[in-house]
Amino acid sequence: MKPVALMVGVLSRTVALSALLALGLTLHAQAQTDPLPSWNDGAAKQAIVNFVKDTTTQGSPKFVPPAERIATFDQDGTLWVEQPVYSFVMYALEQVPALVKAKPALAKTAPFSTVLEILKGDRAALAKLTMPDLEKVLAATYTNRSVDQFNAEVTKWIAEAKDPRWKKPYTELTYLPMQEVLKYLRANGFKTYIVTGGGQDFVRTYSEKVYGIPPEQVIGTAGVLKFSYAKDGKPYLFKEPKLLLNDNDAGKPEGIHLMIGRRPVMAAGNSTGDQQMLEYTKAGGGASLSLLVLHDDAKREYAYGPARGLPATKVGTFTQALYDEAKKQGWTVISMKDDWKKIFAFD
Amino acid sequence: MKPVALMVGVLSRTVALSALLALGLTLHAQAQTDPLPSWNDGAAKQAIVNFVKDTTTQGSPKFVPPAERIATFDQDGTLWVEQPVYSFVMYALEQVPALVKAKPALAKTAPFSTVLEILKGDRAALAKLTMPDLEKVLAATYTNRSVDQFNAEVTKWIAEAKDPRWKKPYTELTYLPMQEVLKYLRANGFKTYIVTGGGQDFVRTYSEKVYGIPPEQVIGTAGVLKFSYAKDGKPYLFKEPKLLLNDNDAGKPEGIHLMIGRRPVMAAGNSTGDQQMLEYTKAGGGASLSLLVLHDDAKREYAYGPARGLPATKVGTFTQALYDEAKKQGWTVISMKDDWKKIFAFD
Numbered sequence: 001m002k003p004v005a006l007m008v009g010v011l012s013r014t015v016a017l018s019a020l021l022a023l024g025l026t027l028h029a030q031a032q033t034d035p036l037p038s039w040n041d042g043a044a045k046q047a048i049v050n051f052v053k054d055t056t057t058q059g060s061p062k063f064v065p066p067a068e069r070i071a072t073f074d075q076d077g078t079l080w081v082e083q084p085v086y087s088f089v090m091y092a093l094e095q096v097p098a099l100v101k102a103k104p105a106l107a108k109t110a111p112f113s114t115v116l117e118i119l120k121g122d123r124a125a126l127a128k129l130t131m132p133d134l135e136k137v138l139a140a141t142y143t144n145r146s147v148d149q150f151n152a153e154v155t156k157w158i159a160e161a162k163d164p165r166w167k168k169p170y171t172e173l174t175y176l177p178m179q180e181v182l183k184y185l186r187a188n189g190f191k192t193y194i195v196t197g198g199g200q201d202f203v204r205t206y207s208e209k210v211y212g213i214p215p216e217q218v219i220g221t222a223g224v225l226k227f228s229y230a231k232d233g234k235p236y237l238f239k240e241p242k243l244l245l246n247d248n249d250a251g252k253p254e255g256i257h258l259m260i261g262r263r264p265v266m267a268a269g270n271s272t273g274d275q276q277m278l279e280y281t282k283a284g285g286g287a288s289l290s291l292l293v294l295h296d297d298a299k300r301e302y303a304y305g306p307a308r309g310l311p312a313t314k315v316g317t318f319t320q321a322l323y324d325e326a327k328k329q330g331w332t333v334i335s336m337k338d339d340w341k342k343i344f345a346f347d
Numbered sequence: 348m349k350p351v352a353l354m355v356g357v358l359s360r361t362v363a364l365s366a367l368l369a370l371g372l373t374l375h376a377q378a379q380t381d382p383l384p385s386w387n388d389g390a391a392k393q394a395i396v397n398f399v400k401d402t403t404t405q406g407s408p409k410f411v412p413p414a415e416r417i418a419t420f421d422q423d424g425t426l427w428v429e430q431p432v433y434s435f436v437m438y439a440l441e442q443v444p445a446l447v448k449a450k451p452a453l454a455k456t457a458p459f460s461t462v463l464e465i466l467k468g469d470r471a472a473l474a475k476l477t478m479p480d481l482e483k484v485l486a487a488t489y490t491n492r493s494v495d496q497f498n499a500e501v502t503k504w505i506a507e508a509k510d511p512r513w514k515k516p517y518t519e520l521t522y523l524p525m526q527e528v529l530k531y532l533r534a535n536g537f538k539t540y541i542v543t544g545g546g547q548d549f550v551r552t553y554s555e556k557v558y559g560i561p562p563e564q565v566i567g568t569a570g571v572l573k574f575s576y577a578k579d580g581k582p583y584l585f586k587e588p589k590l591l592l593n594d595n596d597a598g599k600p601e602g603i604h605l606m607i608g609r610r611p612v613m614a615a616g617n618s619t620g621d622q623q624m625l626e627y628t629k630a631g632g633g634a635s636l637s638l639l640v641l642h643d644d645a646k647r648e649y650a651y652g653p654a655r656g657l658p659a660t661k662v663g664t665f666t667q668a669l670y671d672e673a674k675k676q677g678w679t680v681i682s683m684k685d686d687w688k689k690i691f692a693f694d
């Protein structure tokens with residue numbers, strides 16, 4: 001094959017040199033760049049870097065084949081802000097005026113009347129909203145419409161809605177350090193998933209743009225679908241007002257098996273709703289990393305949960321018991337205050 | 348940057364030349380190689396090749412971005428043999444002796460007693476098995492055990508079980524032409540999925556090895572899972588005897604949206620159970636390809652279905668109505684007899 005090699009070589013030497021130079025510079029740049037620049041040096045950052053090195057180094061006793069590199073992330077409170085109200089709930093509340101416009105009688109019917117009070121700024125009304133109330137509002141805004149209609153409604157809202165504190169789109173309130181973890185994992189052959197208690201179809205409308213996570217890697221709370229035909233004979237999917245998968249607590253590992261069929265080797269969460277996912281991940285036996293985000297930065301974000309003596313709130317229940325389990329199981333607790341140099345990209 | 352380029356070049360010229368040579372030969376080989384060598388030239392092969400070219404050529408009006416290249420395949424009768432009995436059903440029947448050994452009273456209890464007759468070779472007994480009977484046998488062999496236990500049982504069976512006609516493992520009875528389509532699509536940036544009426548966990552145990560399709564790309568009939576703790580505190584998933592997703596008929600597009608969240612641009616099936624998936628794929632509006640495998644080769648495989656005047660059977664109901672719809676909708680009907688040069692890799 002020598003003559004062929006020579007000929008290819010002569011024709012393409014310039015190309016080859018450029019390619020090699022580019023490759024050399026890229027490798028050099030990678031070796032020098034900190035994959036987690038928004039993290040302060042400390043145990044949490046070190047645990048993540050060590051995990052990635054251990055699981056991707058050929059010959060390491062903790063090596064994980066690329067196909068099994070599954071990493072699952074809770075969304076609310078783990079990848080973006082969940083206070084004062086989960087965004088997927090805020091969406092439902094802010095759709096109520098449109099519902100009332102279509103059916104004016106709803107303005108005087110609970111819980112829709114209560115929601116109108118909340119939207120007028122009555123924070124006390126928010127406390128009056130019970131779980132069955134919330135379920136009614138969620139059913140009225142998430143179901144009884146086609147998948148296409150729902151997607152269009154969410155896409156419009158997410159482009160326009162603003163968080164009350166920062167006055168920015170919710171999609172800008174993602175945690176930069178966690179975005180870096182997602183990218184770092186993907187650059188090392190991991191498949192990153194969102195496993196959220198929020199609506200699966202809701203999160204899928206923006207997951208690719210916001211997190212680089214495609215819809216097929218979003219697992220969330222999902223309702224029953226009904227395949228139907230429109231009047232013109234065209235088939236479509238209708239969202240029935242019936243729950244199929246409650247992707248919280250035990251529902252998270254159950255949803256993970258249903259949708260992925262593999263056990264994650266890495267998981268991240270921030271509340272008791274993520275506990276079973278973190279336990280399931282750890283119980284795989286091989287290398288694993290379980291992360292818990294602790295909200296202890298009242299100045300730059302919020303401080304809640306009883307760990308460090310902070311008050312518990314209705315959302316994001318990072319309880320003392322969960323904190324104790326994290327310590328017992330050897331999960332890595334991330335202090336937003338101490339471990340994160342920056343919280344948002346706009347900081 | 349020139350001195351660096353020169354240095355890199357001198358040090359690595361030999362490597363560079365070899366790499367380029369390898370690359371050149373590969374590209375040359377690809378240009379020359381027929382991606383579908385087991386297909387006879389004809390309308391079906393041409394439709395597949397045209398579809399791949401149209402959807403992957405930049406600037407083509409039918410271009411599909413890589414992220415949206417989703418292709419879904421039914422398994423039984425589309426990717427492998429489904430006669431005389433679906434393999435996932437055969438599995439259930441052949442597990443019955445072990446059930447009877449554990450609980451001897453079952454030997455005299457229908458439908459388990461009937462199954463024992465079938466396994467002894469009484470083909471008439473097979474016809475006596477009603478759908479509720481079959482559901483009982485499936486529930487007894489697919490549920491009420493941990494996911495890990497089920498996976499171990501299936502893995503053992505699939506390694507040992509043989510098809511009655513060819514006396515070969517079921518995993519060797521895949522259609523070579525369809526394996527070529529799977530590889531051809533993946534080489535062109537498509538993500539290939541199995542969407543099967545068979546058990547999701549069942550198919551996932553071998554899908555990667557047999558089809559190159561990872562478990563997270565297998566959608567199938569699935570039961571409710573229950574996250575539980577073993578006596579030693581270790582969490583595990585238990586398969587409850589309750590159906591969550593019947594992945595047949597309308598259940599196919601419903602399952603596709605639940606698990607993928609995108610509409611496929613290509614789908615392949617062989618029976619009325621695949622009709623809604625094929626319709627849903629076509630209704631996307633853009634480029635799409637819907638394939639229907641017609642079993643018309645009694646000599647090399649089986650001939651069934653009323654198209655071409657063949658008798659309908661209990662399994663694989665490729666009805667005349669489906670054939671008519673295929674023609675009306677412009678789906679591509681694949682004749683195993685005329686379109687496939689070889690059926691199995693061992694032919």
